[in-house]
Amino acid sequence: MTLQQQQRGPNSGELVLIVDDVPDNLALLHDALDESGYTVLVATSGEAALARAAQALPDIVLLDALMPGLDGFEVAKRLKAAPATAHIPIIFMTGLTETEHLVAALDAGGSDYVTKPIKPKEVLARMQVHLRGARQARQAKQTRRALDAFGYASITVNAEDGRLMWQTPLARQLLMSYYGTQAPTTPAPVLAWLRRHLHEAQAQIEPPRLYAELGKKRLSLRLHQRLGAGEEAGEESGDWLIVMHELSDAAIIESMGLAFRLTSREAEVLYWVVKGKINRDIADILGASTATVKKHLERIHAKLGVETRTAAAAMALTRIRQLHPSWEL
Incomplete structure (x- = not known):
């Protein structure tokens, strides 16, 4: 200064x-x-x-x-x-x-x-x-810098003509990876989602998020705010700031392991329990036997201080949403 x-x-x-x-x-x-x-x-x-x-x-x-x-x-x-x-x-x-x-x-x-x-x-x-x-x-x-500092990518899109007006370097990579597009083209699903929920955003009601899948990774898009439009402007005007955050199964599993002091395999089992998978499905996913999954689940119950898989899943889901607010089942 x-x-x-x-x-x-x-x-x-x-x-x-x-x-x-x-x-x-x-x-x-x-x-x-x-x-x-x-x-x-x-x-x-x-x-x-x-x-x-x-x-x-x-x-x-x-x-x-x-x-x-x-x-x-x-x-x-x-x-x-x-x-x-x-x-x-x-x-x-x-x-x-x-x-x-x-x-x-x-x-x-x-x-x-x-x-x-x-x-x-x-x-x-x-x-x-x-x-x-x-x-x-x-x-x-300032908003963009703050978002970038916490690992969130951001773009601004003009709702009227659909052009992508600005993007961070990370946003450029994510849009190319998930949608195969680059500025000034806004991905069609993103533009349709934006226009579909402008009324909610105008009323300061947070619209539902948009998600895109890429293998074991998931991109979350949140409509944040409108920039550079006066109060008298209509819904179909102004540049809208969209915040993106990428999460992967690996990131969630790692954070659960740290939060509950689980081994990497126990954290994997708990993750798939949260996702609603039964022991047989988890065994197939992890390439293990059903008996092995059951033993891991017993140790998980002991470490979390719960008696049922439903209680373990609820506790884990609460912690995941605390650590990763943009994550949804």
């Missing part, structure tokens, strides 16, 4: 960097933004703007297009080229109204522009639009 960010109290406004070589312009905007609750930094040259932006990481930049030395177009290009500042929205302030100049501002990385003489109310309105978009992008990124 930078020094400027540390100095911003928890109730302070978002940080705005104003770049203009004309003091009167700076004063006008500074006062208007300050009164509106923003924390304001100023720079009077392109070089100072780059230094301030790198140090403070403002939430938005108001940038004069024409300045002596390093002009606004070059400042914008450099901000967008630097990973630390590339995400910051830039609003150009320019007296140039010719189409080629406005296009140049956008090509340089500008998100928007306002024309001089500056009207503070117009600037504030434009800022609010881009700051709202930036906040939503940051929230989405």
Whole structure:
């Protein structure tokens, strides 16, 4: 965290960097933004703007297009080229109204522009639009990072046109393995499931999960939330975040063995008991005799402190769902 960010109290406004070589312009905007609750930094040259932006990481930049030395177009290009500042929205302030100049501002990385003489109310309105978009992008990124950190893959899908808009590297691998598709194509079963349950999601009722099988592995998909759509938007709009988690028989068996201090074979037997298999079926699956499965089950009962396979299965199922919330029978 930078020094400027540390100095911003928890109730302070978002940080705005104003770049203009004309003091009167700076004063006008500074006062208007300050009164509106923003924390304001100023720079009077392109070089100072780059230094301030790198140090403070403002939430938005108001940038004069024409300045002596390093002009606004070059400042914008450099901000967008630097990973630390590339995400910051830039609003150009320019007296140039010719189409080629406005296009140049956008090509340089500008998100928007306002024309001089500056009207503070117009600037504030434009800022609010881009700051709202930036906040939503940051929230989405934080959500994805948190999910990835715990081994969950995520994708975003546009419900209206069905395109896969974003995916983590793990999600890319999982979609190719389970469905044989890659962005921007959303797997047909996933898209159909999404559209079928949008009404529930809109009503903040968690829809049923979608599952896909691949050998002994199982992919769970959960409809998490909608990103970047206003309250007035309809169901068939916005990008929806879908969280995926892959589980395998081996992972469940290993976690049961650790939880109940079972041997690997005892954990396997208990897993198939939870799945509703009888001793003969378990023997066939494990390549063992029915008598051997029975002996393992007796030891399992002793370790779990229960007397019946039904009680053992119920205890194991409860623990599995605690350790692997996305797992279902």
